[in-house]
Amino acid sequence: MSPVCCRTAALVYEDHYRFHRQPFSPTPDPEFFYKSDSHHQALEQLLQGIRRREGILLLTGDVGTGKTTTTRALVRLLDKNVFTALVLNPFVSEDELLRVLLQDFGVVSDSRALQDAGRQSLVETLNRFLLSLAAVGASALAVVDEAQNLTAPVLEQLRVLTGLETDQQKLLQILLVGQPELQTMLALPEMRQLNQRIARRCTLRPLTRDEVDQYVAFRVRLAGGAWETIFTRRALDLIYQVSEGVPRKINLVCDRSLEMGFAALSLTIDEVLVAKAAEALEFTRADRDAIPSTRRRPRPGRFVVAPQTKRSMAAVACGGVAGVGLGAALTLLAAWSPSAGPGDPPVPPILATLALPQPVDLAAAAEPGVRQSYTIRTVAFDSLPPADATAALLRELGADVAVAPPAGDVPSYVVWIGPYALLADARLMETVVKRRFGFLDARIVAGALPSDSPP
Structure with a gap:
């Protein structure tokens, strides 16, 4: 495409x-937050920790497991008296962290207004704001995303901020959100003071x-x-x-x-x-060598002669077929000989592990009348032996194969697979035949399954 x-x-x-x-x-639209077992447990644990005014909370998960979406959903569920600040850029210094918090809490409208303020002044300004919230029964939560990228000095600054408290409660709660490397970092000896202050640890799983x-x-x-x-x-x-x-x-x-x-x-x-x-x-690239092909290698020198073509199959196959595609099949069959098995062409690992569809049983029609069916025209030959060899090759895949003899305006031996009642099944088999065996001329032909009963 x-x-x-x-x-x-x-x-x-x-x-x-x-x-x-x-x-x-x-x-990370919180409206699309899906509560799997691990996501639901994490959300409930974090909500409980925030409502209990616990100091530091930890949420970890591998790349793409929904950490940011979970935190956005969490913020939407918080009480109205919880003020939040989101630290989305982990590559900040200690002073820049304080300025981001003051701006996101709404203490200042522009962090540049605090550009010349020293660290002590920034901490005092933040502390006064937090005390004003406590006076009216409100609280503050700082959510730090991608926390595995924080430097040790910034993590230490966060630990110091959790020391802002009254005799009854913490003034600032911190939620650290990051990949599993964050847990490794927190386990370092120099991080033990911060690590010991983590009240709840939540992990998101695939x-x-x-x-x-x-x-x-x-x-x-x-x-x-x-x-x-x-x-x-x-x-x-x-x-x-x-x-x-x-x-x-x-x-x-x-x-x-x-x-x-x-x-x-x-x-x-x-x-x-x-x-x-x-x-x-x-x-699929990372797993290309890990997923083996399910194709069975034919025994050297062994050919299976195709059985007599079913009349019903030939009737479906010969209807509306035109043209002969030889290129891809001749290229592949050139390496086929009684003394040596064919080399395996590259197999996409996804197709190698798919369960193949089941063809329609013409003799066991479930419903009377005429029904739509789909067959795959793989390749055509001027003589029967190469057609039989191709059929033998395809049977190694486990497909239901038949060779249609010359008939009408089709003067060649055509190798067919199917028929299938569903177009999706026919498309799957067509893709497998093209990608696994190299028959790039293969195509789906729609027809009708005949039955003995009138419609």
């Missing part, structure tokens, strides 16, 4: 899927497989869509696999899948679209 097409899809896929807002925005389903459903419903008819079960399986349950990665792959789905004018997102989105995002 071209960059222009992607840009167009990014602008209008919401209309195509009837969303009234973007369901997988990368921004989502489980069931939680991924619930997370996607939650966001799609909130955006006004019907998630049950958009993402297929196998698509959700693959989303969990490539995202590893990390919410940020789930958002990225779902958003890109919806773009690609709109570009293909598909009303559903299947595993093929998710696989393409994951590869476009390079989510």
Whole structure:
């Protein structure tokens, strides 16, 4: 898909899927906060700590697990008498930290007004403000994001600020938010004074497989869509696999899948679209060597002759087929000989682990009448032996393969896979055949499944 097409899809896929807002925005919108087990526990623990006026709280989680979104949701749930300041830039000095707090608490409208003030003056100004809040029954909370990047002197300054208190309560509460490296930093001997003052420690974990389903459903419903008819079960399986349950990665792959789905004018997102989105995002690169191919290597010198083509299959296959695509198949079969097995072409790890769809059983039609079906035309040959060799190669994949003899305006032996009742199943098999075996000329042909009963 071209960059222009992607840009167009990014602008209008919401209309195509009837969303009234973007369901997988990368921004930390607290309205889209999903309460998984670990996120719910963290939120409850932090709320309890703030209401009990505990000094320092800690929230950690790996990259993309939703720390910022959790803190935004937390701030929305605080009582009106809790004043908050957000420190979003961790690369500050001790004095700059104090100026940021005074500005975000609303003590000054511009931190430059305190540019010439010394540290003692800044601390005294902050202390007077905090005492004024305590006098009216209010409190203050400073949320420090990306705290793993704070320097040791700034962390020490934060510890000193927790010493601002009355005989009854802490005047300033601090919530440190950061990646797991923050816990390692706090465990250092020189950080023991700060570490001992942490009243509550909360950790966000990646989502489980069931939680991924619930997370996607939650966001799609909130955006006004019907998630049950958009993402297929196998698509959700693959989303969990490539995202590893990390919410940020789930958002990225779902958003890109919806773009690609709109570009293909598909009303559903299947595993093929998710696989393409994951590869476009390079989510599979790190696991390329870790996920083995499920393709079985054929035994050297072993060929399986294709059985007689089913009449019903040939009838479907020969309808509307034109042209012969030999290039990709001849290239691959050139290395095939009775004395040496074929080399394995590069296999995308996502496709290597997909469960293949089941073809339609023509003999066990569930409903009478004529029903739509989809077959994959892989390649055509002028003679039967190379067609049989190709069929043998594809059967190693576990596919249901047949060779259609010359008929009508198709003077060649055509290798077919299927048929499949669902277009999504046919698209999956088409992608696997192209990417795993190199048959780039393979394409889906729609037809009708015949039955013995009249419609």
